[in-house]
Each structure stands twice: as C-alpha cells, then as structure tokens.
Amino acid sequence: MSDPSVTLDAGPAAAQAPVGLYAFPARAWHRAEYAGLQASALGPSLTVVCEPGGELAWADSSVATLGRRYAEQLVQQEGARQRPLVLLGWSVGALVAIEVARRLAGRCTVAWVGSIDGSLFPALRQELQQLPPLPAAERAELEAVMRRWLQASPLRAAWSAALQQMGAAEHELFLRQVVAAYGHALPQDGPQPGSQEHALWSRLNCLRLGLGHVLPAGLPAPLRCWRSAEMASQPDGLHDAYAGHPGCSEPEVVAGSGHLGVLDSPLLHARLVAALSETAPPAGRQPA
Structure with a gap:
C-alpha cells in the first residue's frame, strides 16, 4: 500500500523510462533543490521523492526512517517493471539514497547510487x-x-x-x-x-x-560521485567511507560549479545523461 505522506514528483516519461531515476533532496520537503535537473534533458524521466508540507513537520525524522519509507514506496511504484534503478542524492540526500539502496537489496535492482557533493557528515x-x-x-x-x-x-x-x-x-x-x-x-x-x-x-x-546516521558497513550498490568545484578540496565523507570497496568510483569534479548551484550545472546534467545511457538495458530488453 502506498504511503500518502511520500510525494513522488515524476516527470511525464518517468514510468516508461528504461531506467528508473529517483532523486532525494537534502531537506526532505524541499523538492525545488532539483528544479535544475527537472528543467534539463533528465527532467522527463526524473522522479523526485520528497515529503509534503513544510520543514517543521519533519523535526523528529531520521535518515533511517526516511530510507525505510522511501524504499517501501519505490517497491510499490516499480511493481513488476524489473528495470534497473538509479538513486541520486545531493548533500544529506546522498545518505538517504544509500539507505534506500540498502533497504531495496533483494527487492529491486539498484544499478548505482549517484552522490552529488556527498555529505561531510560521516567524517565529521x-x-x-x-x-x-x-x-x-x-x-x-x-x-x-x-x-x-x-x-x-x-x-x-x-x-x-x-x-x-x-x-x-x-x-x-x-x-x-x-x-x-x-x-x-x-x-x-x-x-x-x-x-x-x-x-x-x-x-x-x-x-x-x-x-545521527551511521552508514552501512558494506556498500549496498555501486557508488558514483560528483563534486562541485567549490567542494572538490573538502573531504567527501560518503566516498571516503567506501573508498577501496568494489564499485566505488573516484569523484568527478564539475568545473565552474558551487555547492548550492551544482544541481543546476549543464556539465553535471551532461555527465548524468552519459552515465544513464550506459545503464539502460540493451535494445530489445526494455522493462515491461
């Protein structure tokens, strides 16, 4: 049964896309963080997973709670499609994406998690x-x-x-x-x-x-990382936690971008489009 307190802001082609593309905001209610991606070539196939209402309503939530609820919603949403999923997260949203991937293990195929300016919090x-x-x-x-x-x-x-x-x-x-x-x-x-x-x-x-969130010891899905130019010299707590694990790629720097504007960067959009094209199933094996 769907969770009425989870909002899926889906592009017009999201349900038919060969890869299920989901994005998680740093602040659970703030879907506008992904407005730049929604206006890009990715927009039609992108679904932003967020909370209704304002920020104060989620004062006592946690990454684990959000991850559990979102994973259940994605299982309901995907149904029998059997397509690969890509989970994107910016800042704290990257922690949520990792937690969702962990909870989807054995239930949906997560091709990779995309961390954009991944959270400093594990190192802190x-x-x-x-x-x-x-x-x-x-x-x-x-x-x-x-x-x-x-x-x-x-x-x-x-x-x-x-x-x-x-x-x-x-x-x-x-x-x-x-x-x-x-x-x-x-x-x-x-x-x-x-x-x-x-x-x-x-x-x-x-x-x-x-x-307050403790990362899982093992990487639940391959991890791809992008860093804004502003944050490139800072520790990436998420990447550093999994450096050396199979499937953890080295961060790519998005030139000319700042932390608050990296999601609007055309260069990031182009790199995400390229990564998704590598993930899509071969022709003739499209999901139902």
Whole structure:
C-alpha cells in the first residue's frame, strides 16, 4: 500500500523510462533543490521523492526512517517493471539514497547510487567522537542557558523534537557551537521562514540528520560521485567511507560549479545523461 505522506514528483516519461531515476533532496520537503535537473534533458524521466508540507513537520525524522519509507514506496511504484534503478542524492540526500539502496537489496535492482557533493557528515561524525567531553561545570552552565532559551522560544516544540533525536555527539556539538556561540543572544524571532531562529533551526536539523546516521558497513550498490568545484578540496565523507570497496568510483569534479548551484550545472546534467545511457538495458530488453 502506498504511503500518502511520500510525494513522488515524476516527470511525464518517468514510468516508461528504461531506467528508473529517483532523486532525494537534502531537506526532505524541499523538492525545488532539483528544479535544475527537472528543467534539463533528465527532467522527463526524473522522479523526485520528497515529503509534503513544510520543514517543521519533519523535526523528529531520521535518515533511517526516511530510507525505510522511501524504499517501501519505490517497491510499490516499480511493481513488476524489473528495470534497473538509479538513486541520486545531493548533500544529506546522498545518505538517504544509500539507505534506500540498502533497504531495496533483494527487492529491486539498484544499478548505482549517484552522490552529488556527498555529505561531510560521516567524517565529521568520526571527528566529534574523538573530541574530549566538555568539563562538567561548563556543560551545566550551557545546559542552563539552553533551558532558559527554550522556555521562551516560539519554536520550542520543533527544537525539543530535534534535540530529543540527537545522540551524544550531536548534542555536544550543539552546546559547543550554538549555545556557547550565541550565549544569551540565541534568536527568538519565531518559526516563520526568513527568521533568524528558523534559519538556525533548519541548519541544525539538517546537521542532526547527517550526524545521527551511521552508514552501512558494506556498500549496498555501486557508488558514483560528483563534486562541485567549490567542494572538490573538502573531504567527501560518503566516498571516503567506501573508498577501496568494489564499485566505488573516484569523484568527478564539475568545473565552474558551487555547492548550492551544482544541481543546476549543464556539465553535471551532461555527465548524468552519459552515465544513464550506459545503464539502460540493451535494445530489445526494455522493462515491461
């Protein structure tokens, strides 16, 4: 049975394409991240998998939860087509794509996962786990500041939901880099998009999703990686986690692109078209 809380924004030719092409946003509700791909030659065959409603509705979600629900939806969607699937993810969306691929094992054929500016979070997670804990007195003071702020925050419910989903490493990071940095000046200007508090919550919730997810030990499908020119010199936590595994390719740099604009790059579009053409079944073996 289909999950009514999962939205499939499908191009007009998506159901008939020889390869099932699915993309997962970094922020589950934000399908507009893929507007550039939808307007490209890939658009007719592309399906963006996302959540209805606004971002605040998903304050207590996780990569594992999203991956489970999306995988079930793709099994329902693909039915008896028996065509290969390609799963794309940008930033945190790449973590979701890997998790979906893991959950589709033995149920659908995932030809490869495409990571675009793959998440830094696996590497950052390892770094955080190696940091010494905050001194007890400093921690107690920061926790007190946080409690006073939450009591007055118009976004208290969303903050509380996100904080409850944080593990020890993410909570420690929140105290160090948010509460300590802002102190008594933590924003309280409300939940409306564009407010300082909403912007901070949005960044931290995305950080929580990425840091809270543990990658599977084995690579569930071949991994192809593309990096914007802006991020090419930064660690690629997803690729680095699987470097040396069979099926993990070296990242390709998308010249002239930045992290926020790489999905709009015609060069990336051309490379994805070429990769998909290599994946399509031979003529005469088209899926039903």
